[in-house]
Amino acid sequence: MVKHQKLGLFLFCFIFIFLVLFKCTVFAEDTVSHEEDYLDEETMVTVADPLEPWNRLVFQFNDRLYFWLIKPVAKGYSMVVPEDFRHAISNFFHNITVPVRVVNCLLQGKIKSAGVEAVSFVLNTTGGVFGLYDFAGKDLKLRVMDDEDLGQTIGSYGIGNGIYVVWPVLGPSTLRDTLGILGDAFLDPVNYLELDSTIMVRSIEFTNKTSLHLGEYEDMKASALDPYIAIQDAYIQYRNKKIRK
Amino acid sequence: MKKGFIIFTVLFFLFLIPVRSYSSEPMKQLRVTVDKVLEILKRPDLKSPDKEELKRKLLREVISERFDFQEMAKRALARHWRKRTTQEKKEFVELFRTLLERTYLRRIEQYSDERIIYKDERIEPPYALVKTVVVTGQSVEIPIDYRLIQRSNDWKVYDVIIEGVSLVNNYRKQFVQIIRSSSYESLVERLRKKIK
Numbered sequence: 001m002v003k004h005q006k007l008g009l010f011l012f013c014f015i016f017i018f019l020v021l022f023k024c025t026v027f028a029e030d031t032v033s034h035e036e037d038y039l040d041e042e043t044m045v046t047v048a049d050p051l052e053p054w055n056r057l058v059f060q061f062n063d064r065l066y067f068w069l070i071k072p073v074a075k076g077y078s079m080v081v082p083e084d085f086r087h088a089i090s091n092f093f094h095n096i097t098v099p100v101r102v103v104n105c106l107l108q109g110k111i112k113s114a115g116v117e118a119v120s121f122v123l124n125t126t127g128g129v130f131g132l133y134d135f136a137g138k139d140l141k142l143r144v145m146d147d148e149d150l151g152q153t154i155g156s157y158g159i160g161n162g163i164y165v166v167w168p169v170l171g172p173s174t175l176r177d178t179l180g181i182l183g184d185a186f187l188d189p190v191n192y193l194e195l196d197s198t199i200m201v202r203s204i205e206f207t208n209k210t211s212l213h214l215g216e217y218e219d220m221k222a223s224a225l226d227p228y229i230a231i232q233d234a235y236i237q238y239r240n241k242k243i244r245k
Numbered sequence: 246m247k248k249g250f251i252i253f254t255v256l257f258f259l260f261l262i263p264v265r266s267y268s269s270e271p272m273k274q275l276r277v278t279v280d281k282v283l284e285i286l287k288r289p290d291l292k293s294p295d296k297e298e299l300k301r302k303l304l305r306e307v308i309s310e311r312f313d314f315q316e317m318a319k320r321a322l323a324r325h326w327r328k329r330t331t332q333e334k335k336e337f338v339e340l341f342r343t344l345l346e347r348t349y350l351r352r353i354e355q356y357s358d359e360r361i362i363y364k365d366e367r368i369e370p371p372y373a374l375v376k377t378v379v380v381t382g383q384s385v386e387i388p389i390d391y392r393l394i395q396r397s398n399d400w401k402v403y404d405v406i407i408e409g410v411s412l413v414n415n416y417r418k419q420f421v422q423i424i425r426s427s428s429y430e431s432l433v434e435r436l437r438k439k440i441k
Contacts (some may be wrong), residue, residue, distance in 0.1 A: 088384060138384055145386065221350035225435050227420045232419040234410045241409025 013134025074210040095131025099187040104148035155243035172235040271373035278311040313401035314342040371395035
């Protein structure tokens with residue numbers, strides 16, 4: 001086990017114990033809206049945010065970081081690398097993280113989805129040339145609509161969000177989803193490289209991903225009165241929907 | 246006695262009249278509007294930049310036929326809506342509507358070659374939910390659900406849910422937070438500043 005993974009394992013255990021211990025007391029107010037919530041005016045999906053002042057600072061920091069560094073880099077990158085190629089890279093990264101999705105499908109008892117993921121992986125790695133082309137999804141329409149992750153698995157076991165957290169660079173998350181990210185990291189082959197290679201590959205992945213989503217954050221900011229709250233709420237609504245599926 | 250029998254018979258037959266005659270109307274009506282929007286976006290004579298104003302005007306007309314902005318504003322303000330005077334309500338609806346038009350028309354204009362699949366519909370009068378999926382050129386699928394409310398014969402959209410995120414709920418969260426931390430007046434002030 002590489003050094004940075006030991007730290008990851010430690011953090012994972014720490015947060016897990018924390019979440020389980022406090023699940024029923026501190027975080028019980030985590031409400032998921034009812035299926036028929038469209039009939040009800042007052043239903044609101046909420047998350048505890050005791051770190052709000054700190055989170056807002058990190059949010060500001062991420063905002064600056066995006067406009068001053070991440071966006072210019074991603075823009076330059078997108079001018080050099082054609083869009084099709086960028087989609088291919090994105091497919092490649094999606095393909096190699098198949099262990100994350102298969103394991104989480106199984107942990108949620110979604111046997112069929114796990115099978116589809118596994119078959120897609122084989123087809124895309126061979127017919128799709130190392131996963132650069134989404135052969136299974138595009139040509140055979142063989143695709144799991146929802147990417148499963150550990151945060152959703154834990155959520156499906158009835159454990160709530162805990163508290164809302166904004167991480168530097170990574171952005172919105174919750175205690176539960178952070179735990180999920182740490183756990184999933186053990187199933188991501190990129191993390192089994194040496195630390196400096198991991199960082200390099202992650203930077204490429206991140207820049208590539210951002211280049212395919214340029215303008216979305218700007219649109220969101222333009223439509224919001226309080227972007228911090230808008231993103232927090234969108235994140236929680238989005239994750240709850242994924243967990244319910 | 247005879248009278249009673251007649252009333253009974255009339256009532257009996259009244260109950261036989263099918264009440265679900267509106268079934269499938271929400272999806273049909275939504276489809277008409279979406280098709281009209283796509284048609285405007287695809288019109289070659291509206292593609293040039295100097296036609297932008299005209300295009301927006303046409304889009305605005307088509308959309309306001311199907312969207313109930315007052316219902317949206319009401320739900321976004323939740324319990325604070327009732328405390329407002331008629332004049333304040335009117336003003337708020339206009340501000341909210343302008344904000345939505347400003348930000349979402351620009352986004353709609355970016356879409357053109359996407360396909361829209363109408364998946365499912367649930368009707369619980371006077372509400373309905375229509376589920377659609379937008380398929381982009383890169384075959385990415387974005388689920389978009391519409392919540393509608395019946396207004397006589399028309400079904401009007403009062404919420405749009407993109408990838409599980411309800412537009413009205415998202416604004417409600419922001420509005421309530423702003424009102425709680427300062428006041429309704431400062432919310433209106435911020436809305437004004439935003440659309441300036």
